[in-house]
C-alpha cells in the first residue's frame with residue numbers, strides 16, 4: 163500500500179526548472195532516501211510534498227487519507243528554527259497544542275517522544291543549550307507529535323558531527339519500525355545505513371529509483387580492491403592499459419578495479435601480481451557502495 167503517490171511533479175522558477183516531471187511513490191513502512199548533490203532539487207521536492215510551496219504542475223495524492231495532506235505528514239526542515247528560550251519539553255507541548263491536541267494530550271505525547279528520541283536528560287534545559295544532535299532529535303520528535311503516517315526530514319544529518327550523525331541515524335533505524343520515512347541527504351554512506359528505497363535526483367530529474375538492493379543488482383559490476391604498499395603510480399599505469407579493466411578508482415592506498423568477469427580477471431590479476439612481484443598488502447572482492455552506484459548512474 164502506498165502512503166504517498168507523486169505524478170509528473172514539477173516546479174519552475176521563471177526559466178529555471180528546480181524539479182522536472184518526477185513520478186514516484188512511497189510504500190507504507192519503508193524508509194526512502196532522496197539523494198542528490200547540492201542544487202539537485204531535494205528541498206524543493208520535499209517542500210512541495212509538505213505543502214509549503216505550490217507545484218507548477220503535477221499531482222500529489224495520498225491513497226488512504228482524505229483532506230489536508232499536512233495532517234498526515236510530519237516535517238523537519240533543513241534549517242529548523244526554535245524558540246530557543248523554551249525547554250525541549252515546553253517546545254514539544256507547544257507543538258502538540260498547535261496541531262490541535264489538548265494540553266493534557268500534548269504533555270502525554272511529549273513525554274513519550276522525549277523518551278523515544280533519548281532527550282530525557284535535557285528535557286528541562288533551554289534549547290539554546292542543546293547540541294546540534296539534540297536539536298535534530300528534538301526536531302524529529304516535533305515532526306512526530308501528531309502521529310503522522312509519514313515523516314519528511316530534509317537533510318537531518320548533514321550538518322552534524324560523526325557523533326550527532328550516529329545518534330540521529332540510530333533514531334531513524336528505530337523509527338523505521340513504526341513510521342514511513344522520507345529523508346533527503348547528499349551523504350550517501352548515511353543513506354545506505356538506514357534506507358530501504360532510494361530516489362536519485364540530479365538536476366531536477368529522477369534518474370533512478372526503487373529498492374536499494376534491486377538498484378545495486380541492476381548496476382552491479384564485479385570489482386576487485388587491491389591495497390598496495392608504497393607508491394601506487396607504476397601499478398596504476400599497468401592497470402590502465404588493460405582491456406579487461408573497465409574502470410579504475412584510485413584512493414590513497416588502494417585501487418578498486420571494475421572488471422568484466424570476476425573469476426577470470428582475478429586470475430589474470432594474480433598472474434600480474436606474482437610475475438611483477440607487486441607489494442600487495444591485501445586483495446579483496448569489492449562490494450559497490452551507494453556512492454559508487456550514484457556516480458555510475460549519473461554517468
Ligand code: ATP
Nearest residue numbers: 175178179180198199200201202203204205206207
Ligand atoms: P541543497 O542540497 O544545496 O540544499 P537541493 O537539492 O535541496 O540543494 P534545491 O534547494 O531544491 O536543491 O534547489 C534546486 C534548484 O532550484 C537550485 O538550482 C536552486 O538555486 C533553485 N531554487 C530553489 N529555490 C528557488 C527560488 N525560490 N527561486 C529561484 N530558484 C530557486
